[in-house]
Amino acid sequence: MPSKKQAPVATPATPADPAVLPAGVSAADMHAAIAKFVAILGPQNVVTDADHIAPYTKVMIAESEDLHRPSAVIYAREVTEIQQILKVCNEYKVPIWTISTGRNFGYGSAAPQSAGQVVLDLKHMNRILEVDPVLCTALVEPGVTYQQLKDYLDENDIPLWLSCPAPSAIAGPLGNTVDRGVGYTPYGEHFMMQCGMEVVLADGDVLRTGMGGVEGTSAWQVFKWGYGPYLDGIFTQSNYGIVTKMGMWLMPKPPVYKPFCIRYDKDEDIHDIVETLRPLRIANVIPNAMVFANVMWEAAAIMPRSKYYDGIGVTPDSVLEEIKAKEGLGAWNVYAALYGTKEQVEVNWQIITGAIKASGKGTIITEEEAAGTQPFDYRAKLMRGDMTLQEFGLYRWRGGGGSMWFAPVTAAKGSETVEQTRLAKEILGQYGLDYVAEYIVGMRDMHHVVDVLYDRSDPDEMARAHECFAKLLSEFGKRGYAVYRVNTAFMDQAADLFGPVKRKIDQTLKRALDPNGILAPGKSGIRI
Amino acid sequence: MNPRILPLVPVGAALLTLLAVSAGAAPPPPSRQTPSGQWASAQVVWEKTCARCHTTGVGPELRGRALPPEYITSVVRNGLLAMPAFPHTAIDDASLESVARFVSTSKLPKPAAKR
Ligand SMILES: Cc1cc2nc3c(=O)[nH]c(=O)nc-3n(C[C@H](O)[C@H](O)[C@H](O)COP(=O)(O)OP(=O)(O)OC[C@H]3O[C@@H](n4cnc5c(N)ncnc54)[C@H](O)[C@@H]3O)c2cc1C
Numbered sequence: 300m301p302s303k304k305q306a307p308v309a310t311p312a313t314p315a316d317p318a319v320l321p322a323g324v325s326a327a328d329m330h331a332a333i334a335k336f337v338a339i340l341g342p343q344n345v346v347t348d349a350d351h352i353a354p355y356t357k358v359m360i361a362e363s364e365d366l367h368r369p370s371a372v373i374y375a376r377e378v379t380e381i382q383q384i385l386k387v388c389n390e391y392k393v394p395i396w397t398i399s400t401g402r403n404f405g406y407g408s409a410a411p412q413s414a415g416q417v418v419l420d421l422k423h424m425n426r427i428l429e430v431d432p433v434l435c436t437a438l439v440e441p442g443v444t445y446q447q448l449k450d451y452l453d454e455n456d457i458p459l460w461l462s463c464p465a466p467s468a469i470a471g472p473l474g475n476t477v478d479r480g481v482g483y484t485p486y487g488e489h490f491m492m493q494c495g496m497e498v499v500l501a502d503g504d505v506l507r508t509g510m511g512g513v514e515g516t517s518a519w520q521v522f523k524w525g526y527g528p529y530l531d532g533i534f535t536q537s538n539y540g541i542v543t544k545m546g547m548w549l550m551p552k553p554p555v556y557k558p559f560c561i562r563y564d565k566d567e568d569i570h571d572i573v574e575t576l577r578p579l580r581i582a583n584v585i586p587n588a589m590v591f592a593n594v595m596w597e598a599a600a601i602m603p604r605s606k607y608y609d610g611i612g613v614t615p616d617s618v619l620e621e622i623k624a625k626e627g628l629g630a631w632n633v634y635a636a637l638y639g640t641k642e643q644v645e646v647n648w649q650i651i652t653g654a655i656k657a658s659g660k661g662t663i664i665t666e667e668e669a670a671g672t673q674p675f676d677y678r679a680k681l682m683r684g685d686m687t688l689q690e691f692g693l694y695r696w697r698g699g700g701g702s703m704w705f706a707p708v709t710a711a712k713g714s715e716t717v718e719q720t721r722l723a724k725e726i727l728g729q730y731g732l733d734y735v736a737e738y739i740v741g742m743r744d745m746h747h748v749v750d751v752l753y754d755r756s757d758p759d760e761m762a763r764a765h766e767c768f769a770k771l772l773s774e775f776g777k778r779g780y781a782v783y784r785v786n787t788a789f790m791d792q793a794a795d796l797f798g799p800v801k802r803k804i805d806q807t808l809k810r811a812l813d814p815n816g817i818l819a820p821g822k823s824g825i826r827i
Numbered sequence: 828m829n830p831r832i833l834p835l836v837p838v839g840a841a842l843l844t845l846l847a848v849s850a851g852a853a854p855p856p857p858s859r860q861t862p863s864g865q866w867a868s869a870q871v872v873w874e875k876t877c878a879r880c881h882t883t884g885v886g887p888e889l890r891g892r893a894l895p896p897e898y899i900t901s902v903v904r905n906g907l908l909a910m911p912a913f914p915h916t917a918i919d920d921a922s923l924e925s926v927a928r929f930v931s932t933s934k935l936p937k938p939a940a941k942r
Contacts, residue, residue: 355914686875
């Protein structure tokens with residue numbers, strides 16, 4: 300039989316010289332570096348054309364994408380490739396910005412902190428290296444998504460649950476954890492549940508943290524601290540290395556899962572919510588990272604604000620009252636869950652309902668009462684680490700696709716939430732922006748997450764949002780409040796809030812570990 | 828009684844027997860490196876990504892509008908307002924073209940009959 304003629308495989312052309320250059324790098328050096336990247340990775344893994352670069356320039360933050368446009372994007376699949384890339388970067392002083400799954404929406408997305416940095420996209424390194432169903436641990440590469448890990452657990456019938464950020468369906472555990480992101484299960488503080496890393500350092504050395512350096516160890520994914528100085532922390536929210544493997548703990552699927560909501564009518568109830576629920580969280584009666592979401596966050600999950608308000612600027616309080624009444628939403632809406640055996644859940648349910656009754660406010664809504672409606676349904680998914688993108692509903696509230704997370708840390712005290720809520724609302728109001736907020740409850744802290752929503756297609760509103768964000772940082776800073784994480788436009792301003800000595804130590808480490816400053820310059824305000 | 832000092836029910840035999848996996852079970856094999864951006868079918872990428880916003884009221888309904896496939900691929904690559912951009916490592920050209928055709932030729936499902 301005559302064999303079918305194969306269509307000739309087109310050899311990708313050598314990439315063109317990039318449209319933008321990193322600061323301080325000449326066109327000739329960049330040209331030479333690109334040629335060497337091609338020699339290491341092959342031409343199909345080094346891209347500079349507009350079509351391939353475009354997705355990496357889409358940002359939600361209130362700055363021109365030109366300030367964050369990469370010169371090139373490169374894809375690596377192996378640690379040895381990364382080591383060779385770093386050699387080239389050191390030779391030509393070319394900076395690289397590493398992303399794992401690149402879904403850092405509202406924090407800078409996939410774009411680098413400054414223009415011209417080469418994006419190193421590790422999405423192709425997507426092996427799930429190990430899931431130990433006995434010890435309930437996993438070891439993953441950077442490109443693994445939560446969806447991929449969930450599918451793997453389902454296909455192999457492994458009764459373990461994930462903990463994910465709200466855009467779970469497209470983000471990934473390694474990128475989220477090294478940026479110290481959070482989820483909503485009892486394992487919601489992701490970095491706390493991380494155990495062991497492999498890191499490629501700027502000089503090409505490959506470090507395994509914790510027990511990972513011990514030949515033949517069986518404890519890399521079970522004992523976090525190893526021996527001597529604990530190092531994992533310096534590879535989070537930093538630019539000291541490229542994380543190529545990460546261990547994490549997974550939660551056994553509980554026999555009973557009981558998500559619930561508690562609805563509160565008044566804005567000022569936030570004080571009593573915190574005072575009533577903090578003791579239950581600290582005592583682990585409520586074991587998960589519960590949330591207190593305000594009315595606009597809730598409303599955005601089900602409709603655009605134009606359903607009730609067509610005007611501009613801040614949504615008037617009278618409109619919010621109408622929304623609460625007609626849509627059955629609280630001023631604050633608590634989402635928490637119980638996990639365990641039937642007996643455990645029953646005991647804790649009694650404690651919680653007793654505490655709510657004793658506090659004299661709050662209406663409890665069970666899963667049965669919510670009957671599959673939003674936003675309860677997606678909250679219930681998040682609190683069991685399931686896949687959803689429902690929270691993108693936030694962006695239809697005002698439209699225009701602009702978003703920056705302002706996320707100050709709050710001590711879990713009622714008085715502090717009252718003060719932070721008042722201040723945030725006041726500052727946003729000065730710029731015509733809405734207070735769309737939730738508190739995500741940690742062990743003793745809360746992340747007060749405010750989505751600074753604005754219309755990115757309106758240059759005027761974008762400029763206002765930028766100014767507003769700077770003021771939020773500075774006014775909160777004056778009162779001793781600072782953020783847990785920030786977008787690429789405000790990394791220096793946020794770093795300043797943590798004091799000059801912290802900045803100096805960050806820089807000392809940078810100079811020691813990456814003397815040419817090739818790794819993600821500007822991340823968390825750190826440069827050589 | 829003060830809820831703070833109530834003892835937690837110990838994780839006893841009941842929970843242990845409910846956990847299906849014992850120390851003797853063989854661990855599952857590691858997953859292979861899969862070509863990132865390649866999807867099994869248009870249906871799969873639609874269900875696991877697009878549909879999560881575009882059938883839930885979060886993003887606009889796309890089905891039954893005969894949207895040109897080139898328009899769809901352009902929005903996916905570049906993003907649009909709140910719609911994130913998807914690079915080639917998230918969905919390669921072949922998978923994108925196939926899901927764009929799938930959406931372009933899809934029909935809007937009839938609303939479920941009221942009970
Ligand atoms: C509607 C909405 C809701 C959200 N809710 C949450 C939420 O609940 N919790 C939350 O945490 N976030 C949330 N986010 C923000 C963000 O989308 C997630 O944190 C997301 O997980 C980050 O993207 P990623 O996982 O793809 O990580 P990446 O984008 O891959 O990585 C994040 C950052 O970590 C660094 N990094 C990544 N990989 C490496 C590496 N290999 N080595 C060294 N450094 C590296 C880089 O600086 C990178 O920018 C939300 C966003 C939206 C739009």
